[in-house]
Amino acid sequence: MLPLQHFISSYFLGRKMLFPDYIFETSWEVCNKVGGIYTVLSTRAKTLQEKLNDHIIFIGPDCRNEQQYSYFKSDDKLFADWRRKATTEGLTIKVGRWLVPGNPIAVLVDFKQFFPEKNHIYGKLWEDFQVDSLHAYGDYDDSAMFAYGAAKVVESFYRFYLDDSKKVVFHANEWQTGFAALVLRELVPQIATIFTTHATCIGRSIAGNNKPLYEYLWAYNGDQMAQELNIQSKHSIEKQTVHNVDCFTTVSDITATECRELLDKPADVVLPNGFENDFVPRGADFQKKRSDARRRLLNVARALTGTQIDNDALIVSTSGRYEFRNKGIDVFIEAMNGLNFDLNLKKQIVAFVEVPGWWGAPRKDLVDRLESRQKFDTPLDTPMLTHHLNNMADDAVMNTFRRLNIRNVPSDKVKLIFLPCYLNGNDGVLELDYYDALPGHDLCIYPSYYEPWGYTPLEAIAFKVPCITTDLAGFGLWANAAKGRYAELEDGVKVIHRTDYNHAEVVDEIKSTVAAFSAFSKDKVNLCRKAAAKLSEQALWSKFIRHYEAAYDLALQHAIKRVSDKNTTRAPQVCDL
Structure with missing residues (x-):
């Protein structure tokens, strides 16, 4: 390597690299x-x-x-x-x-x-x-x-x-x-x-x-x-x-x-x-996008559950490809459900599973509620799902909700919601592009089991959203290397140790981290957000492109030698008479 x-x-x-x-x-x-x-x-x-x-x-x-x-x-x-x-x-x-x-x-x-x-x-x-x-x-x-x-x-x-x-x-x-x-x-x-x-x-x-x-x-x-x-x-x-x-x-x-x-x-x-972070909004534009996204995300949760969720509720999510175990979606759901019973939790939580499933259409009853802009005190049927699924009986997320008896009742401190579509601004419910929705989050959680790199946590911190990931993700290892130790939430990224067999320990550590985060002061939260953005700047392409330059040089050197060796092999033999 x-x-x-x-x-x-x-x-x-003393050799200039080939480009x-x-x-x-x-x-x-x-x-x-x-x-x-x-x-x-x-x-x-x-x-x-x-x-x-x-x-x-x-x-x-x-x-x-x-x-x-x-x-x-x-x-x-x-x-x-x-x-x-x-x-x-x-x-x-x-x-x-x-x-x-x-x-x-x-x-x-x-x-x-x-x-x-x-x-x-x-x-x-x-x-x-x-x-x-x-x-x-x-x-x-x-x-x-x-x-x-x-x-x-x-x-x-x-x-x-x-x-x-x-x-x-x-x-x-x-x-x-x-x-x-x-x-x-x-x-x-x-x-x-x-x-x-x-x-x-x-x-x-x-x-x-x-x-x-x-x-x-x-x-x-x-x-x-x-x-x-x-x-x-x-x-x-x-x-x-x-x-x-x-x-x-x-x-x-x-x-x-x-x-x-x-x-x-x-x-x-x-x-x-x-x-490349030049499209990340700045200043007043960022604050407006954050405010708009929070309002829309909370309204979806309120319309689904018929619960009046606090404006300062924590909005957390996991997202990415729908690989239930590899991406740690199972761990995320278990941890969020467990927080319902955590006495250290200081705020309500709205937790979104934002992974594209086999969805058919937005729920009309949900869309009607959102368009009415009224307050509701009764939940919709299946108050944890925003879109109809073509495979409702076989969907891994919904089956886990059923197994854990997640029903989003008013007494639940954590409302778990499955948003099973690409966030492209045209899903019929949230109607926000992913990069417009991301600023509205307070914390993103990616407890990956198999993750060669992990773009979602990098995207999160670029948008000033602290995140939790694991050391089985390439990004998590990079964050640890950047800090010279296991990164903590105050660094913008919390990296949890994960193995083949410590599923329960990872769930518990996520629960304790989120509960602790819910008690952070506004100033401490802002420090976490600033640290996240600062860490993301170390992963800009202007910093990482040098690795590609090394690869280009190596490939060109090998190609030159390969072609030269081939030509030499094919050259006619000259007899010394």
Whole structure:
């Protein structure tokens, strides 16, 4: 593993680091907002755009075909001559701008056109890299065809505009795009390849199947577990990409350990996920957003429960991907429910589970109450759910509510509410974008069991919201490293020790931390909020981009040597007669 030390030592050795003339970066989440990788790439784009001035080109899937994109705008003037050439080569693409800070160039690939070639492509990947696509199912085919299309786009662009005099890096994110890095190794070997695994397929699967990951990590065989958990093909493409790129990276030290044990290769460089905070509101604008968000969140709770909740009630939440155990959603619900019986709790609490489930529509009875702006003293049916669920009987959150007999009765000091939709400002109930809702929170809780990095706590502290996380999250480990000890709430982040087996202790520590926070004075709360914002500034992309510079340098150095060695091997033998 080669983190910042490589960056520093290069200068001490008197060698200026190599930096690419062009970077192509691909992910399933380019212009496609479905998870945390979108945040990684979209917030980093501005920093790279400032360094490369339109020589950073993102490649994403054309998932919507003719439907309008929310985060992409076509520009017919961009690379018009190349686009015409690409069309003659059979590529169907859109070229434009990603509507994020920096407005980088983005190319969207229609990958469905490659499905007729699927078996041939899989056969070639097996021959060249032993990628096992035989056991593929689900999203594997879509990902593979998109990645193949991304590689063909880069090859076409390179041959039209570039040559060997340019230092070019191709950066693939997650197993979905590993195919692209491998294909490019064959098509354009001069391009340096980087692969980032944000979470290993097999590690996530082990944790998600309620198997102990950390205590037995050293004993697991990744290939054997992939077969047992029926993810052989995803594991295969991830592992073969890891072993065949010029630079293999991951996002935290905890995931680097996981990669070493499960993929049989340590990461070359750790790339922590940074943040761009120039869109975080300031001053009076922030206070207005905080006030508006609190009012809306409390009104939703009042309308659901028919309870007159105090204006100074603590608003807490957990959010992120709906991975019930991995994200610690189970721990959060148990801790919040337990606070109902905690004599040290000094304020009412409204606790939101903000994870997107399989929801159908906003509840009309709730919407009617919100629009009436009246006060109600009777609860709605199921007064802990804001939207109808298509799988009410099988939903993990609702089943936990039932198991714990959570009913949000007036005497409950804690009201637990499930908000099972993306907060995009158009959910029909809260009607706030996530970044507009976040300032209204007083405390965010992310008791993760499996979390390679953890963007949600970083987002929280950037918006001056103190948070609780664990040392099984990459972000939690980073916060501890930044403070030189286990971080506390007064630092802006409370990091709790978590293992495979201390579930109950984590629940208890969250309860005691929240109860203590409820007794903080206004001045002490403000100190926590200021400390949170200050800590987040240490994770800005302007600080973390140096790790990427080390990865670019390493990839380019390896690519130069790889191509040179290949050319030497192919050189004709000269006989000394």
